[in-house]
Every structure is written in structure tokens, then in C-alpha cells.
Amino acid sequence: MKIAEFKIKGMTCDHCAQTIAKKFSGNEGIVSKDINYPSGSGKFEYDPEKISREEIAAIIDSTGNYKVAGEMTKAEVKSNQTATIQTDGYQVTDIAIPLGEAGGGQFDLIIIGGGSAAFSAAIKADSMGLTTLMVNGGLDFGGTCVNVGCVPSKNLIRAGETAYHATHSNFAGIKPKGVDIDFAQVIQGKKKLVAALQQKKYMNVVGGYENLKMVEGWAEFVDEKTIKVAPFPKGGAGGRLYKGMKFLIATGATTSLRTIEGLKETPFLTNVSLFDLEQQPESLIVLGGGYIALEIAQAYHRLGTKVTLLQRSPFVLSKLTPDISDELLKHLRREGMDIQTGLTFNSVKEENGRIKVQTEKHGEAKLFEAEKLVVATGTKPNTEKLGLENIALKLTKSGHIEVNEKMETNLRNIFAAGDVADTPAFVYTAAFEGRIAVENAFSGTENKADYSSLPWVVFTDPQVAGTGMDEAEAKALNIPYEVSKLELKDVPRAIAANDMRGFIKLIRNTETDKLIGARVVAPEGGELIQQLSMAIKYGITVKDLAESLYPYLTLSEGIKLAAITFGKDVSKLSCCAS
Numbered sequence: 375m376k377i378a379e380f381k382i383k384g385m386t387c388d389h390c391a392q393t394i395a396k397k398f399s400g401n402e403g404i405v406s407k408d409i410n411y412p413s414g415s416g417k418f419e420y421d422p423e424k425i426s427r428e429e430i431a432a433i434i435d436s437t438g439n440y441k442v443a444g445e446m447t448k449a450e451v452k453s454n455q456t457a458t459i460q461t462d463g464y465q466v467t468d469i470a471i472p473l474g475e476a477g478g479g480q481f482d483l484i485i486i487g488g489g490s491a492a493f494s495a496a497i498k499a500d501s502m503g504l505t506t507l508m509v510n511g512g513l514d515f516g517g518t519c520v521n522v523g524c525v526p527s528k529n530l531i532r533a534g535e536t537a538y539h540a541t542h543s544n545f546a547g548i549k550p551k552g553v554d555i556d557f558a559q560v561i562q563g564k565k566k567l568v569a570a571l572q573q574k575k576y577m578n579v580v581g582g583y584e585n586l587k588m589v590e591g592w593a594e595f596v597d598e599k600t601i602k603v604a605p606f607p608k609g610g611a612g613g614r615l616y617k618g619m620k621f622l623i624a625t626g627a628t629t630s631l632r633t634i635e636g637l638k639e640t641p642f643l644t645n646v647s648l649f650d651l652e653q654q655p656e657s658l659i660v661l662g663g664g665y666i667a668l669e670i671a672q673a674y675h676r677l678g679t680k681v682t683l684l685q686r687s688p689f690v691l692s693k694l695t696p697d698i699s700d701e702l703l704k705h706l707r708r709e710g711m712d713i714q715t716g717l718t719f720n721s722v723k724e725e726n727g728r729i730k731v732q733t734e735k736h737g738e739a740k741l742f743e744a745e746k747l748v749v750a751t752g753t754k755p756n757t758e759k760l761g762l763e764n765i766a767l768k769l770t771k772s773g774h775i776e777v778n779e780k781m782e783t784n785l786r787n788i789f790a791a792g793d794v795a796d797t798p799a800f801v802y803t804a805a806f807e808g809r810i811a812v813e814n815a816f817s818g819t820e821n822k823a824d825y826s827s828l829p830w831v832v833f834t835d836p837q838v839a840g841t842g843m844d845e846a847e848a849k850a851l852n853i854p855y856e857v858s859k860l861e862l863k864d865v866p867r868a869i870a871a872n873d874m875r876g877f878i879k880l881i882r883n884t885e886t887d888k889l890i891g892a893r894v895v896a897p898e899g900g901e902l903i904q905q906l907s908m909a910i911k912y913g914i915t916v917k918d919l920a921e922s923l924y925p926y927l928t929l930s931e932g933i934k935l936a937a938i939t940f941g942k943d944v945s946k947l948s949c950c951a952s
Contacts, residue, residue: 375405378427379417379446384439387411388619389818394440397433401425415446479616481507483812484601486593486760487624489517490801491792491808493576495622498812500583507616508586509593509603512756513646516576518626518793519801525571526649527669529564531833534676538709538835544872555678557654564649594761598785601761620787620815623760623775624808627793630754632661632686635721640729642722642747645670655679657744659731663690663715665832667750668702672834675711682742684731688716691832694893695844697879701895705836705875714740722747755794770796779822781811789815798825827910831900836876839903842891842910845881854884858916860936862896864945867929873897878936880906880916887915902930916940 385391391409394416398404403425408417418430431442483499485492488510499506513521540553580586591603602615629644631637643651645666656679660671663685675681683690689699690713706713717733717740724730729747733740755774762769768776768784774796781789789811791797792804803825810821832838848855858880862868865878876895883890892906909919920937924930926949935944 375419376422376427377417377419378430379415380431380434381443381446382409382414382416382434383441383443385409385411385414387818389816390440392816394434394437397437398430401433404430479614481505481587481616481618483507483620483622483815484509484593484616484618485622485624486601487517487622487626487792487794488513488515488588489624489626489792489804490519491624491626491804491811492517492622493580494805494808495624495791495812496580496583496586498809499816500580500585502812502816503585504812504816505585506583506587507618508588509601509616510588510590511592511759512628513626514572515588516572520572520576521568522646522649524801526564526568527645527666527673528833529567530560530649530673530677531669531835533560533564534673535835537678538676557677558652560677561650561652592759594759595765595767596761598765598787618787621789622808622811622815623783623788623790623794624792624804625756625760625794627753627755627799629749630752631749632719632751634719637722637749640722640724640747642729642749644749648746648748655744655746658682658746658748659684659729659742659744660748660750661719661731662750662752663687663692664750664752665691665834665838667748668706668832668834670748670750671711671713672706672709675709680712680744682712682714682744684717684719684733684742685713685715686717686719690715691838694838694840695846698838698893698895701876702834702836702838706834714742753793753799757794772796779824780814780820781807781823782814787815797823798828798830800828800830803828827907829903829907831903833900836895836897837899839894839896839900840892841903841907842889843881844891844893848881848883848890853890855890856882856884856940858882858936858939860932860939860944862932865929865932865935866949867927867931868896870927871897878902878932880919880933880936880940882916882940887917888913889916889919896929896932898929902933905930905933 388411391411394409395407398407403421405419405421420430434440434442482504483506485495485506485508488508492508496506496508519525537553537555541550543550589603591605593601593603595601596615600615600617605613658674658679658681660667660681660683667683668690671681671683689696690703691699703713717735720732720734722731728743728745730741730743757773757775765785767788770776775783775790775794777783777790777795777797781791783790791807791811793799797803797807807823810823813819813821827841829841845855845857860878862876863874868874875897876899879893880889881891882888889909894902916937919933922934924934938944
């Protein structure tokens with residue numbers, strides 16, 4: 375066997391090296407190949423009886439975009455020779471490996487994390503023929519959504535809704551006879567669902583990927599191209615170093631603890647631990663007023679636990695306009711939920727098997743106590759154990775990894791996606807970001823995340839949903855705007871169902887008549903929001919919405935009526951009139 379090393383002109387990125395390497399795929403004369411973009415070189419071990427140096431050079435030239443500029447000199451070869459890194463007892467060899475042919479501790483892509491962004495990235499990487507390592511620590515593979523977030527919470531929300539409707543009716547002639555709740559069985563059913571979906575939608579999807587290696591462990595950067603994976607309590611990877619051409623950080627987020635005296639010393643639950651309790655808490659205090667806190671509080675209230683929700687802000691969902699909070703709180707409190715807002719938290723402690731939270735409001739002391747405490751006071755990105763100080767990765771003030779719309783960080787070979795990045799924290803945005811990060815990293819595309827029409831839903835009852843900007847955001851951006859607000863008491867479907875909770879609010883640009891935002895508070899209001907998101911994305915005007923045809927006695931007809939409300943009083947119109 376012989377070695378040939380060429381200088382190659384025309385490479386501008388790692389994808390160029392991948393393109394050249396693929397030209398030699400299946401060539402029996404090539405024993406190994408190393409195409410290195412940073413050094414502009416290509417090293418080939420070949421069988422001279424099957425291929426010559428000249429033929430190798432001709433294959434490179436045949437690409438059209440890349441040309442051999444001669445053979446490497448001895449000095450150039452020496453400067454590119456293997457270097458070895460020693461750190462903390464670990465050793466790894468720094469060699470360039472062609473894309474799609476990495477092995478052992480060398481990978482085209484290393485994904486740190488195991489949630490939706492990570493799996494989406496792995497699926498895209500496999501379709502591109504990349505060798506990929508996924509390192510996951512903390513939650514099981516699948517991440518927050520399937521294990522402790524979307525799936526279990528929505529399952530329990532539906533369970534609570536079923537129990538609620540068995541004891542409440544909107545019709546005078548229907549008298550519910552009550553409900554018998556086997557709480558342990560509800561939780562066991564939730565566990566089975568989580569296990570089934572985690573296997574079916576995550577592990578089975580990537581189970582046949584020959585170029586994907588999955589390990590459990592805590593990943594820490596040694597340098598910009600190297601991570602070490604520390605042993606994980608469950609076993610797993612052990613102490614090893616891995617090198618990658620590109621990295622995707624997708625480590626998600628975890629509950630953020632507020633600074634409250636005694637909180638860290640007091641036993642508390644989060645969504646990670648609460649959803650696995652098979653013994654129903656007699657009472658719960660929920661700290662927080664965001665969507666996680668509200669969804670948990672209502673679900674457990676409906677399942678029969680005495681729930682008290684405590685919130686610092688005067689409003690729940692405090693990032694939204696106050697009318698959203700006012701409308702939602704009105705209906706939750708009518709349902710019997712104890713929701714306290716505008717509190718100052720002084721201390722938390724456990725005493726005689728009870729949790730006690732000492733607060734203050736308008737100078738008056740208020741003490742709340744319950745069997746269990748749930749902390750749902752927001753989230754923080756999982757960046758603390760990544761060794762980011764070793765690579766000078768830029769973070770935002772909130773500790774999130776700063777990315778641009780292409781999911782690029784300040785380091786050219788490192789990308790970030792999902793809740794760890796400073797982007798909207800939803801499972802569907804995380805999956806989208808994971809995919810475009812890999813595409814941008816390896817295919818030379820410039821796919822961008824545009825969240826100007828992003829739809830979102832809070833799964834309380836009534837639900838809260840939104841897309842685009844609200845009136846406060848429009849005002850801050852000096853956009854000329856007008857608001858239309860239609861109460862559900864003017865929507866025929868809601869009237870017929872004897873359930874007129876909520877409203878539909880549209881925000882339009884008065885200069886263009888285009889829809890720029892929408893907010894909905896309504897039973898199953900989330901089912902309306904995608905249409906409004908598409909309207910914003912494709913520049914549909916309010917006039918278009920008002921003049922379109924909607925099936926009568928559907929909730930979507932409320933969109934038409936809300937659009938008409940910009941110019942008319944719909945309460946004075948007959949059914950189906952416009």
C-alpha cells in the first residue's frame with residue numbers, strides 16, 4: 375500500500391470535504407481517505423495495483439469545484455500530523471476523519487442531549503449519511519416532552535377533565551351523579567402511555583440507524599472539538615473522550631428555583647417527580663403562575679386534590695396582556711380553585727409533615743399550608759455541567775446559549791437548539807431547530823427559524839392560545855394597530871353548547887389590514903390558532919377572514935365574527951350574516 379497527500383483548492387467548508395470523500399465511495403483501490411477542509415489537504419492510502427496517484431487526482435478534479443494543486447511537501451505533511459491531547463487522565467487522538475466514515479471516538483456530529491431537538495437532529499443526520507454520537511444525561515432518552523412534560527401532563531389534564539364533566543353539567547336537565555377516581559390507576563395508565571410513546575416515537579425510530587451511537591453520561595467540553603463523557607449513575611458510557619467535526623447542544627432546561635428562605639431545605643416536587651406519585655396528595659401548594667403551574671393546578675384540582683396556587687405577580691401568565699389573566703382567573707376561580715396573586719414570599723418550611731409557606735400581601739401576613747409543595751416557577755437552561763468555560767461559548771443574561779436564526783453560536787462548529795437556546799421553548803420548535811441546525815452545519819444551506827407567526831397553547835380549561843404579536847408588542851414596535859375582541863357569548867357554537875367562557879381577540883395592522891396577532895381564551899381554543907397563524911404567515915387580511923365561508927355552528931366561525939367586529943357590531947347581525 376502507498377500514501378498520497380495532495381493540496382486541494384476550492385474547499386470552503388466541511389461539506390466540501392464530504393463531497394470529495396463521497397467521490398471515492400466504493401472505490402476498491404482506496405484503503406482509507408482523509409479530506410481535511412481546514413488544512414486544504416487530502417490524504418489517501420491506496421493499492422497501486424488498482425488505482426494510481428494520477429487517477430486519484432483526476433477523481434478530485436472531476437468534481438468541478440475542487441482542484442489538486444500539487445502534492446504536500448514534507449514540511450506541510452509534518453504540520454498536519456496527528457496530535458495527542460492529554461487531559462484528566464483521558465487521551466484522544468486529533469485526526470481528521472472524512473464525513474460518513476468516522477469510527478470509534480471520532481464523529482461527524484456529536485449531539486449533547488436526548489430530547490426532541492436531539493432526535494430530530496439525529497434523524498436528519500442519518501438521512502445525510504453522517505456518523506453521529508448522542509450523549510444523554512439526566513432524563514431518559516426522549517427528554518422532557520414525552521417523559522415529564524407534554525405527554526404526561528396532557529394525559530392527566532384529560533383525566534381531570536373527564537372527572538370534572540362527570541360532576542358538572544352545562545344543561546339544567548342533566549344531573550351528573552358523581553365520579554369514582556382510582557388515582558393510582560390513573561397514574562399507572564399515564565406511566566404505560568409514556569413508556570409506550572418513548573419506545574415507539576423515539577427509541578424505535580432510531581433503532582436501525584447504523585451510523586448512530588447513543589450513550590448515557592454527562593458530556594463536558596475539553597475543547598471546541600472534544601468532549602469527555604463522565605460515568606452516569608445508571609452505568610453507560612464511562613470515562614471516554616470523543617471528538618466531533620460539529621456539535622449540537624440540545625440539553626434542554628430544568629425547573630428554576632426562586633430565592634425563597636428555606637426552599638432548598640424543604641422537600642418539594644416538580645413536574646419531573648409529581649407525575650409519578652401514585653398516592654394522591656390530599657393537598658398541594660403550587661408555586662408559580664405560568665403555564666406549567668396552571669396546567670398542574672387545574673388537573674390535580676379536578677382529580678380531587680385540594681390545590682392552592684401562589685403567584686408573585688398580580689397576574690397569571692404575566693407575560694401576556696392582563697385581560698388574558700383576568701378572563702382565565704375568573705373561570706378557574708368559579709371552578710373552585712384557590713389562586714392567590716400579588717404575593718411576597720417570605721419563607722418555606724416543613725413542620726409536622728406539612729409544608730408551610732409564609733407570604734405577605736399589602737402588608738398583611740398570609741400563611742398557606744399543604745401536604746405537598748410543587749415548584750413551577752419557570753425554567754433555566756441546562757448549561758452548568760457542559761464545561762462551556764473551556765470553549766468561550768457565548769451565553770445570554772438568562773444563561774441560555776445565544777444563537778442566531780440559523781442556530782449558530784459564536785463558535786463556527788457548535789450549534790444549539792431547543793430549550794437550552796434563547797428561542798421559544800416548545801417541543802415543536804426544538805424539533806425544527808434540531809433539523810435545521812444539522813442542515814446548516816453540513817449541507818451549506820442557510821435555513822432560518824422565523825417565529826413571527828408561531829402558534830402556542832396553554833392547556834387549561836378554557837385554553838389560552840396565541841400567535842403573532844399582541845397589542846402591547848405592536849405598540850412597542852410603533853406598528854399602527856387596531857384590536858377586535860369578540861366574547862364567546864356572541865359565537866353561535868358557544869351559545870348552543872351553553873359554554874360561553876372566553877373571547878377571541880384579533881390584532882390588525884391598520885395600514886395594510888393584515889392580521890398581525892391573535893389571542894384566544896376558549897374551550898378547545900387551541901384548535902383555532904393554527905388557522906390564524908397561517909393567516910399571519912401568508913399575509914392574509916382581516917377583510918379576507920371576514921369574507922371567507924365558515925361552517926355554521928363551529929367554533930372557527932368565531933374567527934369570521936371577530937374579523938367582522940372591526941367594522942360592525944355582530945350582536946346585531948342575524949345568524950350566518952356578514
